[in-house]
Amino acid sequence: MFQVADITPAQRDAILRTEEGHFHDLKAIDIAPGKLTQTISAFANAAGGELYVGVGEKVVDYAKQRFWTGFQDPEAANGHIQAFEQVLPFGADCSGIFLRCPGENGIVLQLLVNKTRAICKATDGVAYVRRGAQKIPYKTDEQLARLRLDKGLTSFETETVAVDPNTVTNSETIIRFLISVVPTAEPAVWLAKQQLLRDGKPTVAAVLLFADEPQAILPKRSAIKLFRYKTTEQEGSRDTLAFDPITIEGSLYELIKTAVERTIQIVQGVQVYSADGLETIRYPKETVHEIVTNAVLHRDYSHQTDIQIRVFDNRIEVESPGTLPGHVTPQNILKEQFARNGALVRLINKFPDPPNKDVGEGLNTAFEAMRGMRLKDPEILQLDSSVLVKIRHERLASPEEAILEYLDVNSQITNAIARSLTGIGSENKVKDVFYRLRDLGKIERVPGLRGSASAWRKSRGGSA
Structure with a gap:
């Protein structure tokens, strides 16, 4: 069934050094196949991963050492493969290959498991979820309900809210909406037809879209917090906070519009160094709009x-609660479409000048706009219980090119200016760039300046 591929000793050593964690696991062939299906389930229900079957482990001088101890031939792995296929049939979501290394004992089975749309259960009937190097069993109704929400199999937007239906049937928001979009409909009739009123109660989607103040009904989950940190460090702190966090509220249509406007307004007050000196920082408005909308x-x-929007000196961070739904991962997010909140996506598109004009194309637009300004692509990270997007003010030019370009029109450059110029937050990393340019003979230290005042200039020959 699976191809046998030859690998080099260096590739073998890389596998044996692989650290077990959220995306990797290594097991010996004598572990029961049913036990291994728990790892497959855990990968499929999280972000996917790689499983190597045929790697042993022993303790030598109180230290663990791994060794290659694979299957004698592909047929010897049939029992494992049959058990694996019961859990996750081989195809788009799971594939395998046997790895053979000259001089080693047997062949190792490498399984590539992708994140699946559906919940994947091991042969013991339990669904597992990968958390670091652990596989966590999800057995209770509450755990399985959470997993269905995480995978987008169910959505909280369909839950009903125990409030007076007048909050959505007689709000200014619904009246303005129906006048401009569906002039002949009565609010209650239209909302019921859209499945936004059930048993006389509004759904979460109805409240978010059409209540004038959703935050009063759904506190702690329907506003946006906007922060401004005067730093390029990885984390913001109270000391670097420019002002008290801004809370943005309102229906989703107004929430998106206001959040984008306030973010752009704050960004326009941030200045960075360029070859021509200090300049106001610029990001494509389309990028900010699409990522906030998403x-x-x-x-x-x-x-x-x-949701949190954090504006730093060299980047914008947008963090939204919840993991990526379904089979979507940071790697395939630009190609795959999966709407966790189908009603929200569909109905907000009916508003005048909707924020999601090109449904399914928003993130692609965000990336294209960054490239159009010669800025690096946004970075999308899936954390334990949230998705973080970083929009960096970092040029496509290398740090070395940016520093030399600056020195074309300026006599010297400091570490602080270089950090602002390149978007690199680490002082030591900028030092490494300086040292590389020095070793190439491109720059030298400015004589007489040391410590925090030290600076670099273009090389003039002689010793630096």
Whole structure:
């Protein structure tokens, strides 16, 4: 069934050094196949991963050492393969290959497991979820309900809210909406037809879209917190906070519009160094708009946490609660479409000048706009219970090119200016760039300047 591929001793050593964690696991062939299906289930229900079967482990001088101890031939792995296929049939979501290394004992089975749309259960009937190097069994109704929400199999937007239906049937928001979009409909009739009123109660989607103040009904999960940190460090702190966090509220349509406007307004007050000196920082408005829209429409509203937008000196961070739904991963997000909140995505598109004009193309637009300004692509990270997007003010030019370009029109450059210029937050990393340019004979230290005042200039020959 699976191809046998030859690998080099260096590739073998890389496998044996692989650290077990969220995306990798290594097991011996004598572990029961049913036990290994728990790892496959855990990978499939999280972000996917790689499983190597045929790697042993022993303790030598109190230290663990791995060794290659694979299957004698592909047929010897049939029992494992049959058990694996019961859990996750081989195809798009799971594939395998046998690895053979000259001089080693047997062949190792490498399984590549992708994140699946559906819940994947091991042969013991339990669904597992990968967390670091652990596989966590999800057995209780609450755990399985959470997993269905995480995978987008169910959505919190369909839950009903125990409030007076007048909050959505007689709001200014619904009246303005129906006048401009569906002039002949009565609010209650139209909302019921759209499955936004059930048993006389509004759904979460109805409240988010059409209540004038959703935050009063759904606190801690329907607003946006906006922060401004005067730093390029990895984390913001109270000391670097420029002002008290801003809380943005309102229906989703107004929430997106206001959040984008306020973010752009704050960004326009940030200055960075360029070859021509200090200049106001610029990001494509389309990028900010699309990423904020994506965070609002696709977040998991079952988490009682507000979206956060954090503006740093060298980047914008947008963090939305909940993991990526379905089979979507940071690697395939630009190609795959999966709407956790289908009603929100569909109905907000009916508003005048909707924030999601090109449904399914928002993130692609965000990336293209960054490239159009010669800025690096946004970075998308899936954390334990949230998705973080980083929009960096970092040029496509290398740090070395940016520093030399600056020195074409300026006599010298400091570490602080280089950090601002390149978007690199680490002082030591900038030092490494300086040292590389020095070793190439491109720059030298400015004589007489040391410590925090030290600076570099273009090389003039002689010793630096």
